[in-house]
């Protein structure tokens with residue numbers, strides 16, 4: 001089987017200063033965050049993923065949310081340019097690691113903005129959230145980069161959540177799942193299904209029959225187990241306090 005790698009980045013000491021946009025600020029327990037992050041990384045490895053630790057960016061409180069500074073497709077790493085200027089310092093270490101791994105590098109350039117958390121690929125389509133972090137110019141540039149892979153790009157308005165993937169992700173069969181109260185346009189997806197919990201909107205596909213989910217969504221985990229999926233859960237409460245979810249703590253390279 002080809003190597004499956006996932007990029008991860010250890011939380012830094014400033015984690016508690018991370019941005020919050022749609023929820024109130026809550027105290028973050030740093031020790032608990034580190035132990036949750038270690039368990040998250042272990043869950044990836046147990047499922048057969050090799051984890052590659054990107055050098056820390058300790059001046060950037062949100063650097064642990066490594067999904068946001070890059071979109072990787074095939075052998076191309078597209079360095080994003082966050083709509084939150086505080087997050088732009090996260091890119092350098094990600095670029096260095098991906099160069100070392102042999103990836104070609106492209107960039108979202110000014111005036112474009114884009115966060116990886118806004119990019120949901122389902123089959124040959126990349127749905128891209130148009131909202132606080134990602135603008136139309138960023139989506140257009142991403143579309144140009146993805147075209148060589150035969151991927152078409154479709155913008156989806158995001159107003160009620162931080163990122164598109166804060167609101168929806170996709171099951172291995174392509175069904176987009178979300179938490180209805182924060183999904184602006186469920187009709188944008190050919191197949192959409194609401195889940196009973198906010199954290200139930202987020203799945204990492206570890207294998208075609210194996211999902212990683214947050215422990216905060218037990219009803220959804222049971223529902224998906226009932227559909228035949230194996231579901232591994234991890235407690236990521238300290239990251240959820242910063243509007244993070246299971247998807248944003250790693251970048252799966254395939």
Ligand SMILES: NC(=O)NCCC[C@H](N)C(=O)O
Nearest residue numbers: 018019065117242243244248
């Ligand atoms: N892709 C994601 O959902 N990333 C979560 C980023 C959370 C971070 N506190 C932020 O506001 O940028």
